[in-house]
Amino acid sequence: MNFENLEVHLDELPDFKSVELNSVQKRYKKLIWINEGLVFILLFALPIVAFFIEPFPIWIPISVLVILSLVLALRATEIEKGFPLRLFGIRQYDIIYQSGFFYFTETVIPYNRIQHVEIKQGPLSRFFNLYSLRLYTAGASSGDLIIDGLDKETAQKLKAKVLAKTTIIDE
Amino acid sequence: MSNIDFSIPRLQSFNGIFLIFITDLIKRVRQNIFILAIPFFKKNLLQDYGTYIVVGVILLVVLQFVFSYLSYRKFKFSIQEDAFHLDQGVIKLSHVEIPFERIQNINLQQNFLQQLLNVVGFEIETAGQGTAEIKIKALDKDFAQSLKDKLIKEKELRGDDELQILEDDSASDSKIDKYSTRSEEPSLLFKLNFITLLKVGISSNLFKGVGLLLAFLAYGYNFARDFLTQIYDLNLEEDFKNRIPETLTFISILIFGVIFIGFFITVMTTVLKYYDLKITKNQENFEVEYGLFKRINKVIKKVKTQIFEIRTNPIKKLFKIKNIYVSQAASNQLSEKQKIGIVGVSKPNLDMLFRSLFNVDLSEQVYNVCRSQARLFFRYFYQSLGIIIILSLLAYAFYFNWVSGIGIFLLLFIFIFLSILKVKKSSIGINPTFINVRNGSIETIHKLIEIHKLQSVKLRRNIFQQYNGHADLILETASGSLNVEYLKVEEARKILNYLIYKVESTNKDWI
Numbered sequence: 132m133n134f135e136n137l138e139v140h141l142d143e144l145p146d147f148k149s150v151e152l153n154s155v156q157k158r159y160k161k162l163i164w165i166n167e168g169l170v171f172i173l174l175f176a177l178p179i180v181a182f183f184i185e186p187f188p189i190w191i192p193i194s195v196l197v198i199l200s201l202v203l204a205l206r207a208t209e210i211e212k213g214f215p216l217r218l219f220g221i222r223q224y225d226i227i228y229q230s231g232f233f234y235f236t237e238t239v240i241p242y243n244r245i246q247h248v249e250i251k252q253g254p255l256s257r258f259f260n261l262y263s264l265r266l267y268t269a270g271a272s273s274g275d276l277i278i279d280g281l282d283k284e285t286a287q288k289l290k291a292k293v294l295a296k297t298t299i300i301d302e
Numbered sequence: 303m304s305n306i307d308f309s310i311p312r313l314q315s316f317n318g319i320f321l322i323f324i325t326d327l328i329k330r331v332r333q334n335i336f337i338l339a340i341p342f343f344k345k346n347l348l349q350d351y352g353t354y355i356v357v358g359v360i361l362l363v364v365l366q367f368v369f370s371y372l373s374y375r376k377f378k379f380s381i382q383e384d385a386f387h388l389d390q391g392v393i394k395l396s397h398v399e400i401p402f403e404r405i406q407n408i409n410l411q412q413n414f415l416q417q418l419l420n421v422v423g424f425e426i427e428t429a430g431q432g433t434a435e436i437k438i439k440a441l442d443k444d445f446a447q448s449l450k451d452k453l454i455k456e457k458e459l460r461g462d463d464e465l466q467i468l469e470d471d472s473a474s475d476s477k478i479d480k481y482s483t484r485s486e487e488p489s490l491l492f493k494l495n496f497i498t499l500l501k502v503g504i505s506s507n508l509f510k511g512v513g514l515l516l517a518f519l520a521y522g523y524n525f526a527r528d529f530l531t532q533i534y535d536l537n538l539e540e541d542f543k544n545r546i547p548e549t550l551t552f553i554s555i556l557i558f559g560v561i562f563i564g565f566f567i568t569v570m571t572t573v574l575k576y577y578d579l580k581i582t583k584n585q586e587n588f589e590v591e592y593g594l595f596k597r598i599n600k601v602i603k604k605v606k607t608q609i610f611e612i613r614t615n616p617i618k619k620l621f622k623i624k625n626i627y628v629s630q631a632a633s634n635q636l637s638e639k640q641k642i643g644i645v646g647v648s649k650p651n652l653d654m655l656f657r658s659l660f661n662v663d664l665s666e667q668v669y670n671v672c673r674s675q676a677r678l679f680f681r682y683f684y685q686s687l688g689i690i691i692i693l694s695l696l697a698y699a700f701y702f703n704w705v706s707g708i709g710i711f712l713l714l715f716i717f718i719f720l721s722i723l724k725v726k727k728s729s730i731g732i733n734p735t736f737i738n739v740r741n742g743s744i745e746t747i748h749k750l751i752e753i754h755k756l757q758s759v760k761l762r763r764n765i766f767q768q769y770n771g772h773a774d775l776i777l778e779t780a781s782g783s784l785n786v787e788y789l790k791v792e793e794a795r796k797i798l799n800y801l802i803y804k805v806e807s808t809n810k811d812w813i
Binding site (some may be wrong): 139146224270272 | 631632633634635670732733734756757758759760761762763764765768778779780781782783795796798799800802803805806811812813
């Protein structure tokens, strides 16, 4: 198909793919693994305990373990392969974020559609000295953007940048 | 306008006590339906502890009444100089203040109970984080109307103040404009007559009614089975299975009957829901009113409108009617129920509505259309295959014979047919002001959004799409997200670039 009557030529428009993207902090991967590990230890514990309890026929814990291992393998691929894909970039009028291995998602949010910005830190990320930036847009939370695994300086710089842009447009 | 002093904290209309009591009671019964059903299933219980149970239930009802009465007494609202104030809560007190300028919508509505008690429900919607939404259950009709007028007036006064500060120079001429529009009387824009309403009902998706009927039958069957097995000690399941004659006539009569009654239910529910649909234009806004038992009054605000949906299907085309659903900005993904439905609209009416909402002609919109690629079929196909496999397993385990085999085979063909239709209809069209997302299977749904109302745009590719060069385009708006599946990746990228460029180069706000 060809695009016509759009006032501008599509090939002349700035391409979001041409922007240089920055990665998040490397130590964030450790934090993801710790989080994931805790969950999986709990999940694995259940069927293993079930091994030693009489009334369960043996095939139940075994099949649960097989399924769990499969899920773990998938999650591991997602984390290991997906981590280098977690990139963000800023342009003059918008912020770009991409992530995901099995579901690779690229998001572009114009600054003038951002309602407010929040820097958050969970208990574990405090230990790693990591912050996450949450950009709220109007409407459902599916439109919000969360960038995890930033150091304090980057998070604040991004926040300042985004806020400056939003307020200029407000005036 | 009436000279009611709104600054004194007020209670709801007196009938509100009963309304609150009855709705609370219904809620309680619904929550505890299983506990309430116990005495019926255990015969001995009712004989042995009958009096205790009756006394207990009466006590609970009395307690509920006291609680409802207290919550009625504690529910006080007033208008102070800057905001709408509301105090409520029996144990946990809460105080809500809504500044006039944050009020987005005021809805009046009456459900069946409210009509009986001759009161109206009053709702104040706000934009943004959606926590401070006010619902007053029972007000006198006239009082509610004057409260609504008062709030709208206050809000507009505020708006004018701000305008004056901002644009002092141009104040004189813009004000004249404002007042000339304000003096405009509310005018009736559209009224749905009964014949068209019937047509709407006939052309509605009859599977909704069939689904409703089947759910009801399943529920009724389960209930009857539990009940009968408890009391008469017979195994209905076996009995029932033995009595089903496995003849084709019986089954076709059954299917025919279900479809016929389902059709009837669909027509009935549509007629009840949209009875006497009316749209009045009130300054810049449109008031939509519909319903027989539950009269709903909603306001479409021009600026708040996000998605304009036009739906047709072959039967509707025959009748030359269309349904319109308007989604307004909200803090969550809009459910079908929250959309404002304007059904049974003819082509001229559609054009007029579109024109008055967007100030441009619908027929003049020409789009550059980008279709979903054929590979999308496999996504739908695998989804339906999943359902088919589950159904076959169920059929194999419980009730395997040639009829269910043929049924499942037929279902597979229907699914494939619907998938093909869905792929064919899925597309996105863009022009300098609008996006037109089309989807549907038998029904055709066009969703129109002004480009400057987009919040963000996403490109999503799953692992397979990454290899075969396709992408899903996801458009986020203030009333939910729209997904255009399986576009060619370069095309999707171009569209994203264009949309983002348009959003950034406009100075129009999304609300």
